[in-house]
Amino acid sequence: MLNLYNTLTRQKEVFEPIEPPFVGMYLCGPTVYGDAHLGHARAALTFDVLYRYLKYLGYKVRYVRNITDVGHLTDDGDQGEDKLQKFAKANKLEPMEVAQKYTDDYNTDISALNILRPTIEPRASGHIPEQIEMIEQILKNGFAYISNGSVYFDVVKYNEVFGYGELSGRNIEEIISGSRENLEGGSEKRHPADFALWKQADPSHLMKWNSPWSVGFPGWHIECSAMSTKYLGQKYDIHGGGLDLIFPHHEAEIAQSNACNHAPGFEHYGEAKYWVHNNMITLDGQKMGKSLGNAISMRQFYDGSHRLLEQAYKPITIRFFILQAHYRSTLDFSNTALQAAEKALKRIGEAMERLDAIQTENRLIAVNEDFEKNLATFRSDCEAQMDDDMNTARTIARIFEALPVINQLYADRSNGFAVSPTTFEAFRAAFHTIIEDVLGLKIEKVSNGDSDKLIDGLMQVITQIRLDARKDKNFKVSDFIRDELGKFSIKLKDTPQGTEWTKE
RNA sequence: GGCGAGAUGGCCGAGUGGCUAGGCAGAGCUCUGCAAAAGCUCGUACAGCGGUUCGAAUCCGCUUCUCGCCUCCA
Incomplete structure (x- = not known):
């Protein structure tokens, strides 16, 4: 039984899909105006593992991860320039060119982490009509008002009917006091907590669409409500995102969905049944974020170009590093931690190769109880850990x-062989499934192999020569070969059944 | 100020009221021509102060400190 921590109820709950075996899952994807960084990776990865595990459990999952390419506003939601537009103007590009570039980059950099593509990847810009329809319905239901060509969500009215702030544990009064400083200056809003559903565009604005109210652009939160409703329905199973999206983004999303899809007096539906949030990645204890200027992009990890990086790191190392911590804990980045992960992962890879090489045929079975028990309980132990709110850290342990x-x-x-063949083969399959399919750790072949047949052949000759030299106790020659190969980053290991080589 | 999350051995990181993850680094031993790899063994940590309890790192309270959200943010 999978248990997930639900932000809405602040406790772990048994996961029960609304319509098994189908599961609908929505993840707030990136706002595409910059390179993907480690924070994006953690969110995408957290829900990639959830997606994988749900499939492992036999669910049929529709996984929606959106691309927000309409652009968010730069400041409090009232004024400011669209981030995409700002960049486009500076580089003399069509805003859509900017969005396209970063969308492609995001997918490239994220896919490198062996993160599966969602089943639907909708773009906000491709769903303007749906957003307009939703706004119209919210207006019709009386939870929004038009002001100077713009449409605002009426938080006060909504609060009276549904109660606002359930997800983030706030009440309207707190929000007022929190935003007191932004109150001044002839706002179009009736209440400082109100947020825009549609904004009239000023003439210089590049990204704009026709609407019943003005030529303008959709507000900040409406795209997720519109797209999740369209593809997953008015009520679906899981909504995910980073902890920092809880307020105001997800709070607003819930409000919009309720105000649109459920007339006053109806049951409070909450949009999704389970709200799941991953924690932040920190750098020297501080949140890593685009807007904070301390984010290391995925690209920089892959090529080691950021000044804080001591070396380049393989995507798979980063994946493993992130999964070694529980998704609801903050994870502090450091070179030493990443290097430790690199070494640890290598050990798993080597063990997997050895596991695959083990022959059990025609061997006398003499069961070692400890071994037998260890392997026999492997799969259920891993499942128990994953069932407990996706504890990848313990699964890896x-x-x-x-x-x-x-x-x-x-x-x-x-x-002799110390494990019963049935247990062993079941374990061999489980070991692969848990590591490769559930955790998504694509283990590269590390030893005795190269894509180049010529190199393979040469290495065979060289290691044979060395083996013969060792037989003759000509260690001068054998050590020379090992030392020289070492200069090309080729490491030799003498095992009872021959010499293994690895290219570092 | 409001709301929330934390403080774990050299480092990274799990965690349940008693059986005290795991990784990296380190020490010893075994194996080995020497290495490497592997195996075995070892550190006995839970911010501080009280309290509950037969027993708490784990529950409660207080203190100190850190971080997040309240403005775009994964």
């Missing part, structure tokens, strides 16, 4: 607990 058994079985060159 369980993987490491199986490693010594794999290594010892591999090293055993006797005719």
